[in-house]
Amino acid sequence: MPSDITLNNHQPHAEKPLPWWTWIAPLAIIEAGDQISLLFFQDNITSSFYLPTSLGLILVFWWGPLRVFPSLFIVTTLNNYFYGFSSYWIWFGFGLGDSCSIALSWFLFNILLKGKAWMPDTRNLVLFLVFGLAIPITCYAVNWQFMYVLNHNFGWAQFLPHLRRDLLGETIVNIIIVIPTLVFLTPLLSRIGLIPIPPIPVSAFTYLTRKKHTLEVALISAVVLALAFLFDFQDVWFLFGSISLYVAIRFGFDAVLVANVIIFSATYLVPTINHPEFVNAIIEGGNAPIFFGYLLLFLFAAVTGRVISDLRIIERELNAKNKELQQTNVELDRFVYSASHDMSAPLKSIRGLVNVGLLTKPTAEQEDYWRKIEKSARKLEDFIDEVLHYSRNNRTELVLEELNIKQLCEEIFSHLRYFNEGNAPGIVFDHSANRTIIADRSRLKIILNNLLSNAIKYQKKDSSHHPLISISLREDEDRVTIRIDDNGEGIPIEIQPSVFKMFYRGNLKSTGSGLGLYIALEAANKMGGKITFQSEYGKGSTFMVELPNQ
Numbered sequence: 001m002p003s004d005i006t007l008n009n010h011q012p013h014a015e016k017p018l019p020w021w022t023w024i025a026p027l028a029i030i031e032a033g034d035q036i037s038l039l040f041f042q043d044n045i046t047s048s049f050y051l052p053t054s055l056g057l058i059l060v061f062w063w064g065p066l067r068v069f070p071s072l073f074i075v076t077t078l079n080n081y082f083y084g085f086s087s088y089w090i091w092f093g094f095g096l097g098d099s100c101s102i103a104l105s106w107f108l109f110n111i112l113l114k115g116k117a118w119m120p121d122t123r124n125l126v127l128f129l130v131f132g133l134a135i136p137i138t139c140y141a142v143n144w145q146f147m148y149v150l151n152h153n154f155g156w157a158q159f160l161p162h163l164r165r166d167l168l169g170e171t172i173v174n175i176i177i178v179i180p181t182l183v184f185l186t187p188l189l190s191r192i193g194l195i196p197i198p199p200i201p202v203s204a205f206t207y208l209t210r211k212k213h214t215l216e217v218a219l220i221s222a223v224v225l226a227l228a229f230l231f232d233f234q235d236v237w238f239l240f241g242s243i244s245l246y247v248a249i250r251f252g253f254d255a256v257l258v259a260n261v262i263i264f265s266a267t268y269l270v271p272t273i274n275h276p277e278f279v280n281a282i283i284e285g286g287n288a289p290i291f292f293g294y295l296l297l298f299l300f301a302a303v304t305g306r307v308i309s310d311l312r313i314i315e316r317e318l319n320a321k322n323k324e325l326q327q328t329n330v331e332l333d334r335f336v337y338s339a340s341h342d343m344s345a346p347l348k349s350i351r352g353l354v355n356v357g358l359l360t361k362p363t364a365e366q367e368d369y370w371r372k373i374e375k376s377a378r379k380l381e382d383f384i385d386e387v388l389h390y391s392r393n394n395r396t397e398l399v400l401e402e403l404n405i406k407q408l409c410e411e412i413f414s415h416l417r418y419f420n421e422g423n424a425p426g427i428v429f430d431h432s433a434n435r436t437i438i439a440d441r442s443r444l445k446i447i448l449n450n451l452l453s454n455a456i457k458y459q460k461k462d463s464s465h466h467p468l469i470s471i472s473l474r475e476d477e478d479r480v481t482i483r484i485d486d487n488g489e490g491i492p493i494e495i496q497p498s499v500f501k502m503f504y505r506g507n508l509k510s511t512g513s514g515l516g517l518y519i520a521l522e523a524a525n526k527m528g529g530k531i532t533f534q535s536e537y538g539k540g541s542t543f544m545v546e547l548p549n550q
């Protein structure tokens with residue numbers, strides 16, 4: 001399933017073309033925004049809630065510069081009539097500055113950085129804050145100051161203080177308007193085909209639909225409103241930032257955006273409606289750092305919210321992948337088990353038929369063929385047994401019981417078919433082996449079966465050799481160790497690191513599948529234990545099974 005992280009707004013896709021009205025809608029939208037801005041006219045030259053650039057930014061990321069640039073240019077040029085600027089070249093100066101800054105932002109973020117304006121992850125949010133907001137706002141705000149000075153609205157001395165005021169106001173307005181709109185509406189518009197971006201999953205407001213959070217969100221909003229209306233902004237500004245940070249950590253990105261809108265509306269928009277010189281008053285009262293601190297807290301809260309949401313998305317994806325993996329493992333195991341199981345029956349009948357064939361007085365040549373078929377069938381049977389052991393070890397839970405090691409080994413020896421091949425090995429049980437330990441019978445049997453059969457299989461083959469296997473048990477407070485010594489051919493030092501690997505056969509004469517030690521170790525691990533060994537080539541080997549003392 002594609003996630004919002006993997007979608008890219010630049011990938012080619014066969015979407016239907018945008019409706020014709022998207023060519024003229026920007027003009028109407030930006031003009032409407034401009035009329036609203038005029039309600040916030042301050043100090044006779046500017047608006048403290050200037051919307052055309054914010055709306056231009058949103059629209060350019062939806063519909064591209066061809067549709068948006070001309071409308072933005074027309075509105076931001078002609079609106080100077082309402083702002084009372086008399087010289088026409090100043091009109092063009094404002095218009096060009098605003099629309100070029102927005103086009104620059106689109107070029108840098110969308111084209112150069114291939115950013116996603118709906119900010120689906122931390123990287124995109126941070127890039128957007130820099131290239132989607134900081135750069136265009138700085139560009140057009142600087143341009144404004146030049147225009148004001150050239151138009152003699154104020155002198156050069158006012159350039160920087162006025163720039164600072166405009167940057168603050170513009171950043172706040174853009175955070176309220178641009179980021180939430182792009183984050184919440186882009187997925188919706190992509191779904192109904194109103195923007196040329198493939199459908200993006202809608203994640204917005206999911207936290208609000210969770211009932212247990214609704215009360216908390218309502219409470220937070222109430223606290224914000226109470227703080228905003230009952231206290232002086234200068235006294236409680238840091239509390240707003242802290243609330244925003246709390247919401248970010250608790251609920252993530254979508255929630256912190258909504259919280260920021262509520263807080264900014266209560267602390268900036270409403271006071272500005274009542275008193276358009278609100279920002280001026282704070283800054284001129286020497287409180288500009290307060291406003292910067294306030295703004296930075298919100299930016300950090302937004303980034304924190306994004307990081308928290310990213311972590312949650314990754315966690316969710318990881319959990320889903322884990323579940324899928326577990327399911328696949330279970331299915332694979334079931335398949336291996338039933339396939340091996342189903343192969344056993346035909347193999348048994350092959351061996352039965354071989355025995356019948358051997359009874360029919362075959363010629364020497366025919367008997368040789370029968371024996372070879374029997375040997376191959378046995379080999380296959382051994383392999384299937386090992387696979388079944390492996391699968392059983394994976395599937396079944398531990399069943400602990402008291403086990404006498406000597407008895408268990410004798411039982412195993414009685415079933416080992418290599419026992420009668422070559423010189424029969426001498427078996428020595430140390431008296432310690434005649435003790436009971438608490439362990440899982442079937443797993444311990446798998447382990448001992450492999451180790452004992454190896455101790456027999458890998459004996460020296462010359463007739464003068466007297467194979468010897470000794471078994472002993474050592475017990476201390478937290479471990480029991482079963483020790484199996486053989487005086488067989490030993491394991492060459494260079495292959496010792498590999499003997500526990502799956503399908504590893506270290507011996508050309510080995511008739512096994514190379515699974516034995518691998519499965520034995522898996523079974524020991526499952527019981528919370530391990531298998532170690534020491535071996536000297538030509539002298540013999542010692543294998544030690546360490547299990548927790550239950």
Ligand code: ADP
Pocket residue numbers: 450454455458486488489490491499500504505506507510511512513514515516517518541
């Ligand atoms: P298999 O016996 O089917 O080849 P195992 O996993 O049981 O596979 O053993 C891997 C390899 O380790 C063997 O091929 C053999 O070379 C070596 N090996 C294991 N046990 C002994 C032993 N007791 N003495 C000598 N070599 C051994």
